[in-house]
Structure formats: C-alpha cells, structure tokens
Amino acid sequence: MNLPSTIDETVELLARGAYVADRSLATVIFLALKMGRPLLLEGEAGVGKTEIAKVLAEALGRRLIRLQCYEGLDTAAAVYEWNYQAQMIEIRLAEAEGVEDRSELGKDVFSERFLIRRPILQALEPAVEGPPVLLIDELDRTDEPFEAYLLEVLSDFQVTVPEIGTIKAAHPPIVVVTSNRTREIHDALKRRCLFHWVDYPDATRELAILKLKAPKTPDNLSRDIVAFVQKLRGLDLYKSPGIAETIDWAEALTALDAVALDKELVNDTLGALLKYQDDIARVAGSEAARLLEEIRMAARAAD
Amino acid sequence: MGRLAENIVHFARVLRRAGLPVGPRQVLDAVEAVEAAGIGARSDFYWTLHATLVKRRDQHHLFDQAFHVFWRDPKLLDRMMALMLPEIATPPDAAREEQSRRLAEALFGDGRPRETAEPDIEIDRSETFSAEELLRHKDFEQMSVAELAEARAAIARLRLTQDDTRIRRTQPAARGPMIDMRATLRASLRAGGVIPLKRRTFRHRRPPLVVLCDISGSMSAYSRVFLHFLHALTNDRDRVHIFLFGTRLTNVTRELRHRDVDEALARVAAKVEDWDGGTRIGETLRRFNIDWARRVLGQGATVLLVTDGLDRDAGEGVGPEIARLHRRSRRLIWLNPLLRYERFEPKSLGIRALLPHVDEFRPVHNIASLTALIKALSATPKPERKAA
Numbered sequence: 001m002n003l004p005s006t007i008d009e010t011v012e013l014l015a016r017g018a019y020v021a022d023r024s025l026a027t028v029i030f031l032a033l034k035m036g037r038p039l040l041l042e043g044e045a046g047v048g049k050t051e052i053a054k055v056l057a058e059a060l061g062r063r064l065i066r067l068q069c070y071e072g073l074d075t076a077a078a079v080y081e082w083n084y085q086a087q088m089i090e091i092r093l094a095e096a097e098g099v100e101d102r103s104e105l106g107k108d109v110f111s112e113r114f115l116i117r118r119p120i121l122q123a124l125e126p127a128v129e130g131p132p133v134l135l136i137d138e139l140d141r142t143d144e145p146f147e148a149y150l151l152e153v154l155s156d157f158q159v160t161v162p163e164i165g166t167i168k169a170a171h172p173p174i175v176v177v178t179s180n181r182t183r184e185i186h187d188a189l190k191r192r193c194l195f196h197w198v199d200y201p202d203a204t205r206e207l208a209i210l211k212l213k214a215p216k217t218p219d220n221l222s223r224d225i226v227a228f229v230q231k232l233r234g235l236d237l238y239k240s241p242g243i244a245e246t247i248d249w250a251e252a253l254t255a256l257d258a259v260a261l262d263k264e265l266v267n268d269t270l271g272a273l274l275k276y277q278d279d280i281a282r283v284a285g286s287e288a289a290r291l292l293e294e295i296r297m298a299a300r301a302a303d
Numbered sequence: 304m305g306r307l308a309e310n311i312v313h314f315a316r317v318l319r320r321a322g323l324p325v326g327p328r329q330v331l332d333a334v335e336a337v338e339a340a341g342i343g344a345r346s347d348f349y350w351t352l353h354a355t356l357v358k359r360r361d362q363h364h365l366f367d368q369a370f371h372v373f374w375r376d377p378k379l380l381d382r383m384m385a386l387m388l389p390e391i392a393t394p395p396d397a398a399r400e401e402q403s404r405r406l407a408e409a410l411f412g413d414g415r416p417r418e419t420a421e422p423d424i425e426i427d428r429s430e431t432f433s434a435e436e437l438l439r440h441k442d443f444e445q446m447s448v449a450e451l452a453e454a455r456a457a458i459a460r461l462r463l464t465q466d467d468t469r470i471r472r473t474q475p476a477a478r479g480p481m482i483d484m485r486a487t488l489r490a491s492l493r494a495g496g497v498i499p500l501k502r503r504t505f506r507h508r509r510p511p512l513v514v515l516c517d518i519s520g521s522m523s524a525y526s527r528v529f530l531h532f533l534h535a536l537t538n539d540r541d542r543v544h545i546f547l548f549g550t551r552l553t554n555v556t557r558e559l560r561h562r563d564v565d566e567a568l569a570r571v572a573a574k575v576e577d578w579d580g581g582t583r584i585g586e587t588l589r590r591f592n593i594d595w596a597r598r599v600l601g602q603g604a605t606v607l608l609v610t611d612g613l614d615r616d617a618g619e620g621v622g623p624e625i626a627r628l629h630r631r632s633r634r635l636i637w638l639n640p641l642l643r644y645e646r647f648e649p650k651s652l653g654i655r656a657l658l659p660h661v662d663e664f665r666p667v668h669n670i671a672s673l674t675a676l677i678k679a680l681s682a683t684p685k686p687e688r689k690a691a
Contacts, residue, residue, distance in 0.1 A: 007340060007347055027340065027350035034339040035332075042360065071602060072471025084484040091491065106492045143470070143602075144541075182601045190358045191328060197360045238593055278623070 003033045017055035020208045028196040038154050038175035043198035046242020053135035053176040063132040067119040069142040081116045110163035124169035131171040140179040214250040224261040227295045238276045248272045263289050308334045467507035479504030510603045511542040517610035519549040519582040525640045534564050544599040548587040549577035585620030603633040611641045614653030621656035629660040638667035
C-alpha cells in the first residue's frame with residue numbers, strides 16, 4: 001500500500017481502517033507521512049491516539065511496532081540487549097575447545113548473532129512491505145533521560161551499539177508518539193515532531209464512531225448515549241469520559257437490552273463511563289435526571 | 304510559491320511577535336508542508352500551518368485568531384500592531400529602565416542605601432545577637448527595604464539537598480543488589496577463568512516539588528519575599544512546579560525559571576491577575592486537582608502549600624479537595640506564617656478543614672523558619688512500615 005498523496009486520500013485511508021477522523025487530524029497525518037516526520041499526538045486518555053497508529057499500520061499494510069513507555073525505561077528494554085545466556089554458553093564452549101585467543105572470542109560473542117532487538121532497533125530494520133509504524137506510547141511516562149535519548153533516534157533514525165557500530169535505517173519508520181500530558185514533553189522533542197491535539201469528537205463524529213465500533217446498539221439508544229456523554233463533557237469532572245468509555249457504555253447498555261436511556265439505567269451503569277468515585281457521586285441521581293431531561297427537550301425541539 | 308512563502312514568513316513573524324515561539328526551523332517546515340499539501344481549501348491550509356507552527360495546546364487559540372486576521376488581509380494585522388505599539392511599548396521600556404539602572408549599579412557600584420542600613424547594624428552589634436542573627440529571626444512583615452534586600456540575598460543562598468528517592472534506573476556499584484550481566488561478560492572476556500561478578504544498584508534522584516502559594520491580601524508581606532525563595536528553588540533543581548493562587552490559580556513555573564530574579568518576578572507580576580485579593584482555597588484547590596494534579600504530581604511529588612488558611616469562602620469545599628490532593632502527593636507540607644503567634648489556634652474554618660490532611664505543619668515568616676523548612680525537606684522521611 002502506497003502512502004496517500006493528498007489529504008482526501010488520507011481521509012479515505014483512515015476510513016478504510018474504520019477510523020472516523022476529522023479534517024484537521026487527516027491533514028497532520030498526511031503531512032507526517034509526506035514529510036517523513038514523527039507525529040506527536042496529545043490529548044486526554046481515551047480519545048483514540050493509540051488507535052491512530054494501529055489503523056495506520058493496518059491500512060498501509062505495515063508492521064506495527066509498539067514501545068510502551070514507563071518510568072525507568074532504558075535502552076536495554078527499548079533498543080537492544082545482549083543474549084547473556086547464549087553468550088555464556090559460547091564462552092564455555094570455546095573454553096572447552098581450548099580456544100586461547102580472547103580478542104577473537106570477544107568479537108564473536110559481541111556480534112549480531114547475540115543481539116536481541118527491542119522495538120526501536122526493530123523499527124530501523126528494512127522490511128519487505130515498507131518501513132514499519134513505530135508507536136511510542138505514552139511518552140510522558142518515561143523520565144527525561146530517555147526522552148533525550150529519543151532525540152537522536154527521531155531526528156537521524158539511527159542507533160549506536162558500541163560493540164557493533166551505528167545502525168541506520170535506510171527508510172525511516174513512520175513514527176507516532178502519544179502523550180497524556182502527565183508531564184510536559186520537552187520542547188526539543190516537540191520541534192522535531194508535527195503536533196496535534198486530539199480532542200473529544202463532536203456529536204456527529206461520535207455517533208459515526210459508535211455506529212462503527214458498537215454496531216449492535218439501536219439507533220435511538222446511540223443518539224441518547226452520544227447526547228448524554230457530550231453533556232457530561234460540559235460538566236466540570238475530574239475525568240471526562242473519552243470515546244473508549246462511550247463505546248464501553250454502549251456495549252454495556254446493549255448487553256442489558258436497553259432501547260432508550262432512563263434514570264435507573266444511567267445510575268446502574270455509570271461505572272462504565274466515569275472512573276472517579278467523586279464524579280459518579282456527583283452525576284448519579286438528580287444530576288443524571290436533569291441531563292436526561294435536557295436531552296429530551298433538545299430532541300423534541302429538533303423534531 | 305514565491306509570494307506565498309514570503310507571506311508565510313511574514314505570518315510566522317506576526318505569530319512570534321504575538322508571543323508564540325516560532326523558530327526558523329518551523330517556518331521552513333511550514334513552507335515545506337504547504338508545498339506538500341498543495342493549496343486547496345482554506346481549512347486545509349489552516350491545518351497545514353497549524354500542524355507545523357503550533358506545538359502546544361494553549362497556543363491554538365492565538366494561532367486561530369492570528370490566522371483569521373492575517374490571511375484575510377496581510378496588511379491589516381501589521382497596521383493593528385502599529386496602532387497598538389505605543390501602548391505595548393510601555394512595559395518593555397519600564398523593564399529596560401529597570402535593567403539599565405541595574406546595569407549602572409553593576410558598573411558603578413550598587414546604589415543600595417547603605418547609610419540607612421549601617422546604623423541598624425551598629426545597634427544590633429551591641430546586642431547579644433549578631434546582625435545576621437537578628438535578621439534571621441526578624442519577621443518579614445517588619446523588615447525595612449534594606450533588610451528585605453539582605454533577606455533576599457540570604458534566601459537566594461538557601462539550597463535543598465538530600466531529599467532523593469530511589470528510581471527504577473540503575474548504575475554500576477561495587478556492592479549493588481543486581482548483577483550487571485553486560486559488564487560481567489566484558490570483564491570475564493578480559494580475565495578468563497573465574498567470572499568476576501559486576502553489580503549495579505538503583506539510582507536516586509530528587510522527586511518533583513510542587514508549590515501552591517497563596518498571594519492574597521492577608522499574605523502579601525510574606526508572598527513577595529517567598530517568591531524570591533521560590534525563584535531560588537526553581538533555578539536550583541529540575542522538576543519544580545510553582546502555582547500562585549488567590550481567587551484563581553496561575554502556573555508561573557515558566558516565568559520563574561528565568562535566571563534573573565528581577566526579570567522573573569516582573570514576568571510573574573505581569574501574568575498573575577489576582578494579587579492581594581481574597582482567597583478561595585476550595586475553588587483553587589479544585590482547579591489544581593482537575594487541571595494539574597495528573598500532570599505534575601506523578602513520580603511521588605512533594606507538595607508545599609503556602610497559605611494562612613484564611614478563606615473568603617469560609618472553608619467551603621476545602622475538605623474534599625485537600626483530601627484528594629493529600630492522596631495524590633507523597634508528602635504534603637503546609638507552611639503557615641500565622642504560626643509565628645504563640646497562641647495561634649486553628650479557629651478559622653479554612654484552617655480547620657486543611658489541618659487533618661497535611662503531613663507537616665510549619666511556620667514560615669523569617670529566614671530561620673525557611674532554613675528549618677529546608678532541613679525538614681532535606682531529610683528523607685522513613686517509609687512507614689506496616690506491621691505484618
């Protein structure tokens with residue numbers, strides 16, 4: 001699959017991967033592909049940032065290599081590691097055979113044969129179907145030293161292994177970096193990336209997403225769900241529900257054979273939507289009833 | 304492309320003047336991106352420039368406004384800027400004057416009124432306290448200008464040390480708990496025979512420090528001096544986040560990070576809108592919990608809450624919010640200048656709401672108390688061991 005050559009083609013490509021993207025997101029994805037630059041996606045949890053990388057890989061027929069970040073992530077887990085057991089055995093075998101030449105043995109033990117490739121090194125290797133999609137997920141969870149290390153990787157697409165030398169990608173991978181902003185990403189890294197803030201979708205787009213992702217949900221219910229969630233996002237909650245929560249909720253309600261929202265149903269299933277006890281306590285009961293009433297009024301006005 | 308590229312450069316310059324950090328690299332990116340995307344619909348053009356020139360979410364709004372004004376009539380914005388110039392020129396000029404005064408001080412000796420300060424010290428010397436000692440215990444509220452200057456200098460010298468926590472990264476160590484396989488293999492190749500085990504141990508680093516500082520009217524005598532302390536703190540270590548609050552919450556970390564203390568404080572003053580007003584502790588804590596807690600309290604942050612606890616909303620909503628803040632932070636320290644009064648009693652509703660949820664409660668009204676604070680911050684608290 002070739003890279004899209006216009007923004008319209010990018011929209012189509014994403015649609016084929018069952019991703020409903022708005023024009024702004026398609027534009028920035030198109031530019032990242034065309035200019036060969038990493039794409040930095042920021043936004044609240046559950047708005048579909050990770051999904052973008054998955055869809056890109058699938059729609060383009062590329063391999064998806066995922067690097068999940070966490071505090072303490074180091075090069076041994078992210079880039080490469082030596083296969084110590086195999087190296088030890090090699091040394092013992094050499095000793096058993098009576099090999100005396102140590103420098104020769106060293107060269108042999110630190111060769112590519114014993115190199116374990118971790119996500120970043122894998123992403124730099126040539127692939128038949130084209131360069132892979134490298135997803136660096138939740139970069140904000142790592143510490144600053146690793147972020148600084150990524151600077152070299154993301155600008156030159158090369159990695160240095162002291163014992164072997166520099167490994168450089170012939171064709172740079174498609175890089176998608178996501179961040180939930182638990183920490184601000186450094187400006188130097190941002191400069192190397194194209195930036196996009198992935199926002200909550202509007203009602204029309206969310207309805208389209210729900211149709212795709214939870215197709216069993218009855219139409220009326222879907223409309224109610226989207227209207228209710230959109231109202232919730234207007235409240236001052238600790239964690240507004242993301243698209244992932246909306247889909248969860250729709251599935252939960254469908255499993256309960258619901259056809260329309262009512263007060264009891266909302267109260268019983270609120271846990272699928274809100275993840276903080278304070279938020280649930282605030283919405284459950286009269287607030288939910290009020291929101292439902294508002295939705296009904298709006299629906300009647302629209303008819 | 305020629306005219307368009309020129310216009311993009313011009314547009315970038317406008318953005319830069321409006322305060323967006325747009326570098327030459329981004330301008331080149333923007334031109335390249337527009338070439339790549341082609342010039343089609345206006346909205347595509349908008350998002351193409353947006354993708355390359357905007358690097359933070361909060362820059363979006365400014366970009367949006369500038370775009371709509373600029374690309375309707377490129378000249379208009381310039382004219383508007385020109386109209387506004389006399390007005391916006393005033394603060395920078397004042398700053399320059401301030402700087403040139405300081406430059407003059409630097410060149411021709413400092414113009415601080417020594418004459419007024421010295422007699423004080425003479426008197427002080429006759430006391431058992433040394434001048435510095437007296438200053439150490441003098442309340443910030445009662446200090447003269449010269450004494451304040453001294454206090455600031457003393458504050459600038461204060462340093463936090465040794466509040467390290469263990470992190471998951473490791474470093475080589477002779478007696479570490481882990482075996483460094485890589486180094487071991489290398490060494491065994493060199494030595495042969497017995498395999499010399501190399502070890503690693505966990506690295507330590509300073510945890511993030513988050514300061515929430517009250518700048519309402521009742522705190523004014525302290526908050527100004529305390530800002531100097533915060534400035535010293537910001538420039539001394541990384542991962543410091545400073546928030547000021549009165550009736551609203553302002554993040555001033557970026558402003559305070561400026562090396563020059565006067566410049567940094569001038570920037571803070573320009574950013575904060577609610578100096579010397581009332582305090583709404585519950586509301587501002589709530590805003591912090593919603594907007595910032597997830598972003599700055601990760602990785603075991605220590606939180607300093609600087610306030611006298613006198614609340615305009617009579618403690619309304621303070622309880623649940625401080626409890627939430629407490630749950631999220633590794634250590635919550637409340638600094639309260641009111642503690643200097645020996646017969647201080649937690650009568651105010653705000654204070655009573657805060658009190659059950661802080662790990663430590665300390666006075667902060669003079670340099671001695673600040674030094675004590677630093678000592679307290681420096682000692683790593685022993686992890687509580689739960690009985691089996």
